[in-house]
Amino acid sequence: MPSLIPLGDLRREYDSIHTKIDEAIERVLQRGWFVLGEELEAFEAEWADYCGVAHAVGVGNGTNALQLALQAAGIGRGDEVVVPALTAAFTALAVSSTGATPVFADIDLARYTLDPAALEAAITPYTAAVIPVHLYGCPADMEPIVEIARRHDLLVLEDAAQAHGARYRGVRAGGLGDAATFSFYPSKNLGAYGDAGAILTDDAALAEKIRMLRHGGQRQTYQHELLGTNSRLDEIQAAILRAKLAYLDAWNERRQTLAARYDAGLDDAGDLALPIAPDDVEHVYHLYVVRTPLRGTLRDYLSGAGVNTGIHYPQAVHLQAAYAHLGYEKGSCPNAEQAAAEVLSLPIFPQLSGHEIAQVVRLVRFFFAMR
Numbered sequence: 001m002p003s004l005i006p007l008g009d010l011r012r013e014y015d016s017i018h019t020k021i022d023e024a025i026e027r028v029l030q031r032g033w034f035v036l037g038e039e040l041e042a043f044e045a046e047w048a049d050y051c052g053v054a055h056a057v058g059v060g061n062g063t064n065a066l067q068l069a070l071q072a073a074g075i076g077r078g079d080e081v082v083v084p085a086l087t088a089a090f091t092a093l094a095v096s097s098t099g100a101t102p103v104f105a106d107i108d109l110a111r112y113t114l115d116p117a118a119l120e121a122a123i124t125p126y127t128a129a130v131i132p133v134h135l136y137g138c139p140a141d142m143e144p145i146v147e148i149a150r151r152h153d154l155l156v157l158e159d160a161a162q163a164h165g166a167r168y169r170g171v172r173a174g175g176l177g178d179a180a181t182f183s184f185y186p187s188k189n190l191g192a193y194g195d196a197g198a199i200l201t202d203d204a205a206l207a208e209k210i211r212m213l214r215h216g217g218q219r220q221t222y223q224h225e226l227l228g229t230n231s232r233l234d235e236i237q238a239a240i241l242r243a244k245l246a247y248l249d250a251w252n253e254r255r256q257t258l259a260a261r262y263d264a265g266l267d268d269a270g271d272l273a274l275p276i277a278p279d280d281v282e283h284v285y286h287l288y289v290v291r292t293p294l295r296g297t298l299r300d301y302l303s304g305a306g307v308n309t310g311i312h313y314p315q316a317v318h319l320q321a322a323y324a325h326l327g328y329e330k331g332s333c334p335n336a337e338q339a340a341a342e343v344l345s346l347p348i349f350p351q352l353s354g355h356e357i358a359q360v361v362r363l364v365r366f367f368f369a370m371r
């Protein structure tokens with residue numbers, strides 16, 4: 001019985017770096033200071049530097065990061081924020097949590113990110129911001145998106161939760177708009193061992209406001225100047241992230257190597273669309289997502305053969321029950337809906353072995369050869 005090939009495996013990751021992680025946690029425990037301390041300050045500086053952006057503010061998770069960035073920019077009730085119809089629903093839920101209304105725009109089916117023409121068509125007098133999402137690790141087509149946003153005076157907030165280290169025309173994700181958010185959820189390309197997130201921006205005043213909002217709206221203790229919340233990136237997670245940041249580039253390179261193996265092995269496998277990385281991006285393959293009308297049967301076949309796969313995402317966000325009140329109909333974002341029906345995420349993570357990926361390639365090829 002061959003062993004299971006997982007979609008991701010954080011236990012293998014920990015095994016590969018456990019002395020560094022244990023040291024980081026031990027350092028915090030020995031210091032006895034757990035919230036808003038020197039690990040967070042150091043991580044914020046290191047993460048901002050890595051991304052080539054002036055300021056990073058650590059918060060509790062990626063959803064809070066989006067919410068606080070919007071709130072700090074003054075976006076809320078009465079405003080509309082354009083988001084792609086295919087993303088983690090949290091992108092849109094963060095908009096809703098500010099009181100603003102998400103407006104769903106269709107994606108481009110080649111890169112699975114916001115279609116600039118759909119953005120332009122979605123703009124109304126109430127539109128205040130756009131959130132391009134660098135889905136699966138592929139940067140959205142930022143040049144036309146930013147150009148449209150500038151013409152309509154919209155804030156550009158990148159959701160870079162799946163794109164740590166990715167580049168668009170040489171510029172790292174996180175530095176492509178007015179502000180950007182990251183999630184460090186454990187399975188992301190840079191993940192904590194718990195929840196964590198951050199906002200990046202070159203705007204010092206915006207960063208300062210977010211710093212206050214994450215900590216009760218305080219600038220000084222017990223002086224609550226803003227209606228803030230509690231959303232902080234704790235010292236243990238910050239120390240873990242600092243330790244793991246040292247591996248991010250090597251891990252992304254390994255993901256790219258694995259993706260190239262899938263590309264080569266599956267190129268002519270059958271009715272299967274492989275991910276396309278445009279020439280001007282560096283894709284970091286948070287996920288390796290293929291698309292086929294035979295998604296369900298392929299998934300069952302792989303599962304039966306011991307290969308775990310995922311679906312990101314099985315429902316476009318505009319059709320989620322939570323957004324029924326907005327009245328979107330089936331067919332309103334056809335590309336996102338087609339993707340939701342056809343996408344399949346194959347195993348990809350830095351510790352996936354050459355033997356394992358060869359096995360997945362063999363099985364997928366066999367599945368199509370038998371039809």
Ligand SMILES: *Cc1c(COP(=O)(O)O)cnc(C)c1O
Pocket residue numbers: 061062063064087088090091133159161162183184185195196197
């Ligand atoms: C993971 C993710 C989020 C949410 O991040 P959390 O840290 O889980 O709150 C938001 N947007 C995208 C695109 C994500 O992948």
